[in-house]
Amino acid sequence: MSGASKRFGETQALDNVSLELASNEVHCLVGENGAGKSTLIKILAGAENPDAGTITISGRRYANLEPDTAMELGIATIYQDVELISSLTVAENIFLGREIRRFGGSIIDFKKQEQDARLLMDGLNISIPEWAIVDTLSPADQQTLQIVKAMGRDARIMIMDEPTSSLGLQEARALMKLIRDLRDRGIGIIYISHHLEEVFEIGDRITILKDGRVVKTVDRGDATQQEVTTAMVGRESPAFHNRSEIRRGSEVVQAEGLSKDGMFSDCSFQVRAGEILGIGGLVGSGRSELVRVLFGDMFPDSGQIMLRGEPYVPVSPKDAIHHGIAYVGEDRHIQGLFPGRPVLENVSVIHNESSFMLNHRVEAQLAFEATGQMNMVMAGLSQRAGSLSGGNQQKAIIARWLLAEFDLLILDEPTKGVDVGAKSQIYQIMDHLVEEGKAIIMVSSDMPELISMSDRIAVMRRGRIVRVIDSKDADEQQLVNEYLGLTGAEENER
Amino acid sequence: MNVGFGQAWRQRIVKNQWFFLLLVVIALSVIATIVNPRYFTLRNLRNLLDQISVLGLLACGATILIISGNFDISVGANLGLSACVIGLLIGIGVPPAVSGAIGILVAVAGSAFIGGAALLFRAPSFIISLAGISVFQGIALALTGGTLQTIYGEYEALGSTRFFGVLPLLFVIGLMGYFLVHFILTKTQLGRRVYAIGDNKRAAFLAGIHVTKNTMVFFLLNGFFVGCAALLMIARVGAAQPSTGAGMELQAIGSVVIGGAPMTGGRGSILGTFFGVLLWGVVANSLNMMRVNPYFQQVTIGLLIIVAVAVSSLRSRAEGKL
Numbered sequence: 001m002s003g004a005s006k007r008f009g010e011t012q013a014l015d016n017v018s019l020e021l022a023s024n025e026v027h028c029l030v031g032e033n034g035a036g037k038s039t040l041i042k043i044l045a046g047a048e049n050p051d052a053g054t055i056t057i058s059g060r061r062y063a064n065l066e067p068d069t070a071m072e073l074g075i076a077t078i079y080q081d082v083e084l085i086s087s088l089t090v091a092e093n094i095f096l097g098r099e100i101r102r103f104g105g106s107i108i109d110f111k112k113q114e115q116d117a118r119l120l121m122d123g124l125n126i127s128i129p130e131w132a133i134v135d136t137l138s139p140a141d142q143q144t145l146q147i148v149k150a151m152g153r154d155a156r157i158m159i160m161d162e163p164t165s166s167l168g169l170q171e172a173r174a175l176m177k178l179i180r181d182l183r184d185r186g187i188g189i190i191y192i193s194h195h196l197e198e199v200f201e202i203g204d205r206i207t208i209l210k211d212g213r214v215v216k217t218v219d220r221g222d223a224t225q226q227e228v229t230t231a232m233v234g235r236e237s238p239a240f241h242n243r244s245e246i247r248r249g250s251e252v253v254q255a256e257g258l259s260k261d262g263m264f265s266d267c268s269f270q271v272r273a274g275e276i277l278g279i280g281g282l283v284g285s286g287r288s289e290l291v292r293v294l295f296g297d298m299f300p301d302s303g304q305i306m307l308r309g310e311p312y313v314p315v316s317p318k319d320a321i322h323h324g325i326a327y328v329g330e331d332r333h334i335q336g337l338f339p340g341r342p343v344l345e346n347v348s349v350i351h352n353e354s355s356f357m358l359n360h361r362v363e364a365q366l367a368f369e370a371t372g373q374m375n376m377v378m379a380g381l382s383q384r385a386g387s388l389s390g391g392n393q394q395k396a397i398i399a400r401w402l403l404a405e406f407d408l409l410i411l412d413e414p415t416k417g418v419d420v421g422a423k424s425q426i427y428q429i430m431d432h433l434v435e436e437g438k439a440i441i442m443v444s445s446d447m448p449e450l451i452s453m454s455d456r457i458a459v460m461r462r463g464r465i466v467r468v469i470d471s472k473d474a475d476e477q478q479l480v481n482e483y484l485g486l487t488g489a490e491e492n493e494r
Numbered sequence: 495m496n497v498g499f500g501q502a503w504r505q506r507i508v509k510n511q512w513f514f515l516l517l518v519v520i521a522l523s524v525i526a527t528i529v530n531p532r533y534f535t536l537r538n539l540r541n542l543l544d545q546i547s548v549l550g551l552l553a554c555g556a557t558i559l560i561i562s563g564n565f566d567i568s569v570g571a572n573l574g575l576s577a578c579v580i581g582l583l584i585g586i587g588v589p590p591a592v593s594g595a596i597g598i599l600v601a602v603a604g605s606a607f608i609g610g611a612a613l614l615f616r617a618p619s620f621i622i623s624l625a626g627i628s629v630f631q632g633i634a635l636a637l638t639g640g641t642l643q644t645i646y647g648e649y650e651a652l653g654s655t656r657f658f659g660v661l662p663l664l665f666v667i668g669l670m671g672y673f674l675v676h677f678i679l680t681k682t683q684l685g686r687r688v689y690a691i692g693d694n695k696r697a698a699f700l701a702g703i704h705v706t707k708n709t710m711v712f713f714l715l716n717g718f719f720v721g722c723a724a725l726l727m728i729a730r731v732g733a734a735q736p737s738t739g740a741g742m743e744l745q746a747i748g749s750v751v752i753g754g755a756p757m758t759g760g761r762g763s764i765l766g767t768f769f770g771v772l773l774w775g776v777v778a779n780s781l782n783m784m785r786v787n788p789y790f791q792q793v794t795i796g797l798l799i800i801v802a803v804a805v806s807s808l809r810s811r812a813e814g815k816l
Contacts, residue, residue: 295700297700316699317700317702318702318703318704320702321702327700334694334696334697335697336697337697338689338693338694338698338760339694340689340693340760340761341689341693345686345690349686349690349703350701352686353683353703355683356682356683357683358681358682358683358685400701
């Protein structure tokens with residue numbers, strides 16, 4: 001693949017990316033969320049067409065691939081989510097879409113299919129029973145089955161996107177072994193993973209993507225994990241925001257030992273008035289679930305919360321709002337916006353909940369002031385919120401809380417998918433709110449944001465708060481290490 | 495094809511669906527008058543207003559439910575049951591006012607049953623209310639034994655009073671229903687919740703709106719309107735039977751959709767519903783006056799809903815482009 005580019009609207013998802021894959025190597029792709037890995041896979045699988053660049057496979061050159069040509073060329077993609085039909089047997093899944101038929105094609109020869117499936121799996125040293133219903137298989141076996149399915153189609157290039165994300169350690173090891181096996185049979189593998197240990201265990205070469213560009217491609221022996229993470233996160237011009245110094249007040253929220261099975265366990269933290277507590281960690285580390293507890297949208301199995309020194313057990317978001325807690329969720333389309341309703345109603349919803357009758361004059365005045373404070377760009381208060389730009393939608397959702405009384409504001413990915421201008425506007429409002437003595441808890445995947453906006457950063461890994469760092473002492477490198485639980489970080493655990 | 499013109503045209507419909515409906519109503523009336531001059535007589539217009547007053551009340555309840563993203567297609571059967579109860583009570587000598595009140599309570603309970611079951615089992619209210627039709631009709635049949643319940647002219651004053659000899663009291667009561675819903679939707683936070691829950695239930699919940707409780711209130715309001723409609727119906731017709739009101743759910747929901755509320759909820763207005771109901775009445779009446787075969791009337795009415803849905807879909811597509 002050479003010089004591939006892809007643009008989605010204003011985002012340059014891929015910019016002149018070249019990648020080379022030999023027939024018996026494992027080539028790992030690493031990069032932050034949004035670095036362009038998924039786009040790259042989609043182009044190879046034929047799901048997206050590149051704007052520029054070519055793909056050369058076994059000497060033949062293509063400007064783009066269609067899904068069926070990709071399949072014919074032996075390119076198989078194994079996505080994060082298992083794509084199998086769970087009510088069918090292993091053998092039926094392997095032969096899905098190319099069933100073995102008899103009697104002139106009208107009847108599927110299940111027996112022959114099972115025999116062939118057995119042969120195929122024996123050849124790969126896989127012991128999954130061919131007659132088992134997929135639903136009854138473990139996630140690891142399902143993942144393996146996807147690989148078998150691809151092999152059954154004579155795949156020569158296999159693309160694996162986070163194949164171990166739902167597997168335990170043992171299972172992941174078994175998968176690694178299978179991948180090495182495949183490589184030794186002459187199959188080229190593109191392997192995408194967040195887990196650098198895995199990458200260094202299995203990869204022959206490693207390509208680091210950042211902001212749609214290839215930072216570099218290195219041989220495994222020539223780089224350390226540190227060098228790779230630095231290349232992943234390194235920024236030329238950090239988008240840091242300078243916060244003003246604020247004197248912290250009394251404790252607003254103190255959480256003790258919050259646990260919820262499968263989501264987070266034994267999490268304790270506290271936030272003071274005038275303070276921003278950042279929560280960092282990988283997506284899926286339990287960050288969003290933990291903060292939803294404070295808003296009465298998730299109920300912990302155990303642990304307590306003290307709000308302004310009093311025990312606090314929110315039963316619903318309504319209850320939490322009455323207790324002075326505000327919340328802006330990570331996905332504004334699902335959790336915040338009323339896309340079909342005018343900006344006015346989107347902004348005044350919290351304020352209006354306090355009385356039965358609407359006061360149109362007061363409501364319009366307050367909404368006007370709040371949207372002005374947020375510097376919102378819009379045709380007017382009657383514009384439908386769904387037709388605003390992403391940044392202005394987010395501002396509208398934050399603006400609704402400006403019309404409410406609260407002591408603690410919870411922001412989950414407050415600047416996700418918003419433009420630079422809106423971003424700094426949101427930072428200014430946050431700054432302003434803490435100056436007024438509000439406390440803020442901010443979950444964020446944006447490292448510069450986390451470091452520059454937070455006073456302290458709680459790092460979550462696999463549902464636990466593994467460390468709380470003063471943001472003055474934090475750098476991106478250290479945070480990534482903490483997120484991934486790399487060597488050196490473990491000793492510092494509380 | 496001039497794209498700019500097409501968009502402008504679409505946007506105009508988007509902005510003023512009720513105006514569009516008014517034009518259709520006028521056009522239909524002109525055609526009907528030309529075909530049969532008796533269409534444009536006091537007597538017939540009075541009749542027309544009579545006919546749409548019951549439908550109007552049902553459509554009022556349906557407006558609240560559809561905007562909030564809910565459905566009750568059992569309103570016709572619920573109306574039938576409520577009317578039968580009123581008829582039975584009057585038949586055994588219960589005072590008419592008490593009978594009417596009980597009838598309204600029956601309808602409120604019926605709608606609460608639908609809403610409650612939908613909320614409890616987290617099932618679409620559409621399906622629950624589909625089953626509700628059978629429940630309500632069954633109860634009505636069991637109570638009446640399938641016989642006609644006459645009320646011996648008890649609600650005569652309600653059914654036949656006309657202001658200035660033309661404006662039926664029934665229609666005035668129907669108008670009050672529209673005003674009530676308009677008031678709720680535009681002047682109260684309850685109305686905002688109707689829109690908010692219909693537009694984005696999850697966001698409404700996270701904005702501190704008690705979605706379950708409010709949805710229940712919407713169903714109770716719907717039941718109240720169904721009960722009032724049942725009372726008007728029995729006052730107008732003078733008798734009730736289990737099949738009374740059958741099929742009216744289609745007309746009520748159709749009116750709301752013709753009025754411009756998308757089936758996905760979140761948008762709509764009572765003005766739209768008013769003109770939707772009016773159009774419905776005018777179509778039925780004018781087809782009658784033009785002596786169109788009743789079977790073809792049914793076909794026409796079905797096609798009308800399809801046209802309305804097409805316009806509604808055009809609307810949302812046009813708005814998506816704005």
